[in-house]
Amino acid sequence: MRIDLHTHSRVTDGTDTPTMLVMKAFQAGLDVIALTDHDTFDGVAEALEAGKRIGVKVLTGIELSCSLGGQVIHLLGYGCDVWNRALNEELAKVRVGRTQRLPEMCSRLREQGVEVTLDEVMSVAQGAPSIGRPHVADAMVAKGIVKDRQEAFDRYLAQDKPAYVPRYSIELGRAIDLVHEAKGVAVLAHPWGRGGREVLTAPVIERLTREHGLDGIETDHRDHDRDTRLLLFELGARLGLIRTGSSDYHGAKRPDRELGCFTTRKSAYLELVARIRARGGTA
Numbered sequence: 001m002r003i004d005l006h007t008h009s010r011v012t013d014g015t016d017t018p019t020m021l022v023m024k025a026f027q028a029g030l031d032v033i034a035l036t037d038h039d040t041f042d043g044v045a046e047a048l049e050a051g052k053r054i055g056v057k058v059l060t061g062i063e064l065s066c067s068l069g070g071q072v073i074h075l076l077g078y079g080c081d082v083w084n085r086a087l088n089e090e091l092a093k094v095r096v097g098r099t100q101r102l103p104e105m106c107s108r109l110r111e112q113g114v115e116v117t118l119d120e121v122m123s124v125a126q127g128a129p130s131i132g133r134p135h136v137a138d139a140m141v142a143k144g145i146v147k148d149r150q151e152a153f154d155r156y157l158a159q160d161k162p163a164y165v166p167r168y169s170i171e172l173g174r175a176i177d178l179v180h181e182a183k184g185v186a187v188l189a190h191p192w193g194r195g196g197r198e199v200l201t202a203p204v205i206e207r208l209t210r211e212h213g214l215d216g217i218e219t220d221h222r223d224h225d226r227d228t229r230l231l232l233f234e235l236g237a238r239l240g241l242i243r244t245g246s247s248d249y250h251g252a253k254r255p256d257r258e259l260g261c262f263t264t265r266k267s268a269y270l271e272l273v274a275r276i277r278a279r280g281g282t283a
């Protein structure tokens with residue numbers, strides 16, 4: 001059984017429609033995928049429908065933008081009730097904050113001698129309901145300012161770079177509680193990738209497990225080297241956490257993240273499903 005629990009569609013910063021994503025998952029020999037777009041469930045209904053038609057099990061998912069100690073942390077939610085009110089109110093705040101900072105980002109880029117207009121960003125985003133830095137990066141690529149998204153982040157858009165503008169995100173403990181209130185299961189995304197390691201130390205993960213009932217951690221991910229994956233796997237075992245693995249697929253824009261390049265073991269998936277069902281969520 002091949003299981004990939006972290007993927008994006010063009011509803012946020014991927015490049016495939018949810019349907020195309022499911023077709024590619026089928027082609028890649030995957031039995032189960034979760035669609036985990038950033039801060040929105042907008043693509044889920046289409047993905048579930050396509051999954052039934054094509055014969056790939058699709059799990060309802062989301063990747064929440066959270067914060068802890070001034071650092072941006074991502075949390076995966078699985079099996080949530082997509083209509084849950086408290087969760088949706090927070091998601092709306094995050095999405096508005098994500099888009100509202102675009103003019104400020106454009107003006108900071110201009111200060112750096114980079115001309116990218118809001119219209120150009122909107123045009124490459126092609127109506128995506130949640131527009132963020134990846135779309136700003138795409139506009140820069142389209143104008144030939146940088147060669148790819150990664151260069152745009154490395155030079156201008158990453159958290160410690162000149163055009164970075166912070167935005168509203170959910171405090172991590174509160175985000176775990178919200179996922180649970182929505183009957184879902186909460187898994188830390190790539191906890192030791194991109195600066196996460198400094199704030200998500202082993203004692204902090206232990207505290208989140210004890211105080212908020214964190215359910216799992218994503219151990220096998222492109223942003224973790226081999227040793228990091230092993231250390232996280234061991235830490236998760238010690239804390240009784242579900243340990244997942246996934247591609248974090250974004251379509252054509254990030255070719256290093258092919259569907260199924262990392263996968264979740266069947267036993268971990270079954271434990272995840274059992275927890276979702278025990279909470280009354282959908283799996």
Ligand code: AMP
Nearest residue numbers: 013038098131132133134149150153158
């Ligand atoms: P935003 O929601 O506008 O803050 O952008 C966050 C998204 O940008 C993440 O979900 C990633 O897909 C992407 N991203 C963030 N940091 C980097 C980075 N250093 N390199 C490449 N992509 C990144």
Ligand code: MN
Nearest residue numbers: 008013038250
């Ligand atoms: Mn992304």
Ligand code: MN
Nearest residue numbers: 063074189190
């Ligand atoms: Mn992420």
Ligand code: MN
Nearest residue numbers: 006008063248
């Ligand atoms: Mn992701």
